[in-house]
Amino acid sequence: MRRTGIAFVILAAVALPCVAQTPPDWSGYYTLASGKDLGNFKPLNVNLPEVIAAHLQPWAKAKMAATDGIAEDTGQLCQPTGIFRNPPFAGSFLWLPGPEKIVIVYGALNTAGVQRIYLNRSHPRNLPPTWNGHSIGRWEGDTLLVDTIGFNDKSWLQPTMEPHTEEARLIQRIRQVGNGDFIEIHYTVEDRKALTSAYSYSRYYKKVGESMRENVCNDDIQIWRDFKSEHLKPIIERSREVRQP
């Protein structure tokens, strides 16, 4: 009996550190926390447009100045916007864990789409540029470290229309906080062709349920299509003339 007890203690002592290393299950639907929901949490760099503006290279500032927010904003037309701008701006997402990948389905499905984080593998070579890039992740203790590259240059860093290039890299450090009621995401954005240096920010997302309701971007997309083609074509053409040197 005593031997069994000792064996159990040894097993528990060995097992606990191992269990602590296993991927946690953060299943659920989360929305961007603000106001009272934040409690004592302090998001880093809430004034994100100002922070990004201070890091833009001259050509990127010129392009931003030449761009009309609505005309060139694919998000206004229910087209993709990439994953830089939605999560810190108006983010909500469904977190779907799995043994080989973690899937984040953004509430703004038409525009922010889906981020698939492949675990325990590296980025493939010769990635075709895409709106949401290619994400890989690994666990560092209780934090999921996500590295995303392979972006196209069609999206903007924020709705204030800061450009980026295909060199953009997004690093997310994701962990559960607040007794499991929140997910904290710390973001770092690098782009040696558009930014003078990397910038960082963090946001908190509160768990509000297990599933995500249907969210269709625009019931009448034809209105936006007409608006773009008839009224904003000249502005779009002008903004396209300013490109990275």
Place this chain on the structure above:
Amino acid sequence: MTRTPAVLPFALCAVLMMWVPSAIAQAARPAAAPSDLAGVYQSIAAKTTLTGGLRNTGSPADIALLPAAAQQMKSVDLKQDPEKMCAAIGPFRMMARDRTKIELIPARGMIVMLFEDVSHGLMRTIYMSRSHPAKPNLNWLGDSVGRWDGNTLTVDTIGFNDKTWLNDAGAQHSDALHLVEQIRPILGGRYLEYKVTAEDAKALAKPYTYIRYYEKLDTDIMEDVCEE
């Protein structure tokens, strides 16, 4: 006193590291799920015949409409097809299309179906632990609840709005549309058989059923954007 071999902690740790992630993944899935449908699948081409003579049958183009619905279809402007607007086209039409690529993700209390063509498919949530609400909100994909009948996942969907079409010719349905889908793995799990029956007392003259076969892929789902 017997000393514990130095290698024992490492061996135990290795065993646990192999077992625990799998156990956690299993815990996040429906406890009674007899089939693990997780994976990426693509509908096979129309003229493909699988082992046993299995092949796609039926088509949304062959539905029989009530006279009023048939008349309404004649006045539809095909330029307003949701397909051409990067908008959702509804499950009945979506699942019938050649090369439709889906990803099934079992999750806690539900099965999530994602489409590679997100604009036209969006995301479907099949609730495994509840029934339909008494008065479901009408939306593009309806309210789906699932249950296991042996190794077949039966999905019952109601609560559609009337904005999607049943086929490429512009056949419209009403908010009475009711879909019953039966999804089961076949041929050793290398394929899914997808059978759907549509009923709509306000638009269809009789229920209509088609079958599609989906091949399980060993590739990642890609970003497919409906751009103007």
